[in-house]
Amino acid sequence: MDLLEKCRAYAWADEARDVGLYPYYPAFQGPVEGGQAVLDGSEVLMLGSSNYRALSSNPQVMGAAQDAVALYGTSATGSRMLNGNLDLHEELEADLAGFLGYEAALVFASGYMTNLGVVSALAGLGDQVYLDERAHPSLVDGAWLAKASGAAVHTFAHNDPGDLARHLAAAPTRSVLVATDGVFSMEGALAPVAELVAVCEEHGATLLVDDADGVGVFGRGRGVIEQAGMNGRVPLMTLSFSKSLASQGGAVLADAKTINFLRHTSRAQIFSAGLSPADTAAAHASLREIRRRAESEPDALSAAEYLRRTLDALGYDVAGSASPVVAVRFPDQTSVLSAQRVLVDYGVYTNALLPPACEGYQLRIACTDAHTPDALEAAIGVFASVREELLPRYRQAA
Ligand SMILES: Cc1ncc(COP(=O)(O)O)c(C=O)c1O
Structure with a gap:
């Protein structure tokens, strides 16, 4: 065969x-x-x-993509680390960080690659990863890569902070990544962010919330972390531009030192071309529109x-x-x-x-x-x- x-x-x-x-x-x-x-x-x-947010045919968003093609061409033409880094990427990162309340951001070519690249760069030998059992496959695949470099990977019961607490109480180390979706996009349920924060803080674990489906919708556009009143207490946030931001791509938000580490170590960042000019500009225009509409439900x-x-x-x-x-x-x-x-x-x-x-x-x-x-x-x-x-x-x- x-x-x-x-x-x-x-x-x-x-x-x-x-x-x-x-x-x-x-x-x-x-x-x-x-x-x-x-x-x-x-x-x-x-x-x-x-x-x-129905922004993919919004005139400002479409115009931004068209202008970016006119000014920058159709492709970033290479890895951001070498030649594919555009001022468009850095301007979007600065605005994402400011809007979402983090020190810094790093843009990837998709939401899937963001999770893959972040989890696999941060967790390895000696680390423990705990995933919600229904976490998005991109978080799961990132954890599998982390496992290949020595991390121990576990799941906790879906949206169950009590089960997570039991796992963390028995964890052999405090070098722990806990990862969950903010909104589980197949069933629509929201993660209990405040309770997960409390459990992670008690056990010294680092929480990652993938808010691909929450940004733009909840918490005045800032997502489920803001909606739960947990700003500043979730060390790692990821998102996708392919939902409310009406584009393609993704980003991770964190403190400046973590973003600097990821810029230089995340293989999904380094060994893949930068997000195209049109996608970057469209995501940025959508972000501006979401910020403008922040006060309306x-x-x-x-x-x-x-x-x-x-x-x-x-x-x-x-x-x-x-x-x-x-x-x-x-x-x-x-x-x-x-x-x-x-x-x-x-x-x-x-x-x-x-x-x-x-x-x-x-x-x-x-x-x-x-x-x-x-x-x-x-x-x-x-x-x-x-x-x-x-x-x-x-x-x-x-
Ligand atoms: C929670 C979550 N994470 C990540 C992704 C992947 O995002 P992208 O389409 O940008 O690769 C999605 C989209 O399906 C998602 O719902």
């Missing part, structure tokens, strides 16, 4: 296609930020984008709350959360894939999630500021009319 035998034997996607239920890699023809999108030539209501939150309440009243099995993400649970793979398909056929696009992307089977609905009350009513109308079709359990409930 050669290496590629597993690829030839891989059947899941073709089997799902054969029965008309394959939901992945849809090719949209145009913007996908929220509101309307075009799929297979038909308009759909986009309820599956993480562009929560994102419409994405009230939209999600409305959908959550209404879908629950319709008999759907809706997971509780306070984020722009609404998770609707289904009993098995076929039922969630069928639901996603039926909704697309009726013009509503949602994400179908299977393990290991989430616990169980669920539709992920993500709201953005672009979802008008009319659009939400239209979506609810579809959910109401297809309820009978979707699931035997909903038929029974009706």
Whole structure:
């Protein structure tokens, strides 16, 4: 059996296609930020984008990307350490640090690479890493790299500071990294940041909060750390630019000495080209827009709350959360894939999630500021009319 035998034997996607239920890699023809999108030539209501502040077609953000291409070209053309470092990167880092309340920031080429590069650079031989058991795969993969250089890696129960405290009480060293998502973007739940801070401070552990989905939405745009009143007490924060910041890329925020260390040791930083000028400028323009809107509550939150309440009243099995993400649970793979398909056929696009992307089977609905009350009513109308079709359990409930 050669290496590629597993690829030839891989059947899941073709089997799902054969029965008309394959939901992945849809090719949209145009913007996908929220509101309307075009799929297979038909308009759909986009309820599956993480562009929560609907900034990816904002004129200022688009203009900033276009100006950056005109002034800097299309590529950073190399590692920032050697030749790919632009004043655009450093200006964005200074503004991110100022806005989010840290001494310094370091921009990476994606949120995934940020977590991979930060965790693997900070943890190694003699260190312990504790991850929330549902932490984003980029934190998990960073921990696996850290393990390859000698770190011991553990998980603690999801959103359970008590379980973390039990682990830390038994930890053989105080050289400990604890890492969690700020918002668990598949289910929408927020991390209990204040309680995690208390446990980490008591045990001398260093907390990293990956607030990819919280920045721009919570805490006047500053994310879940600000919302929990924990400014200055979470030593490491990471984020992605591919959600509210309507771009590509990511960043870590920390004290100046830690950022200086990461600039010179993080392999995902050093051995990869700098973020493109357009992506950097778009993220910066979005940050300015988020700062400008800091005092107003994102419409994405009230939209999600409305959908959550209404879908629950319709008999759907809706997971509780306070984020722009609404998770609707289904009993098995076929039922969630069928639901996603039926909704697309009726013009509503949602994400179908299977393990290991989430616990169980669920539709992920993500709201953005672009979802008008009319659009939400239209979506609810579809959910109401297809309820009978979707699931035997909903038929029974009706
Ligand atoms: C919590 C979290 N961390 C990291 C990432 C990765 O971000 P990016 O898309 O910038 O690689 C995501 C996005 O899926 C995320 O939700």
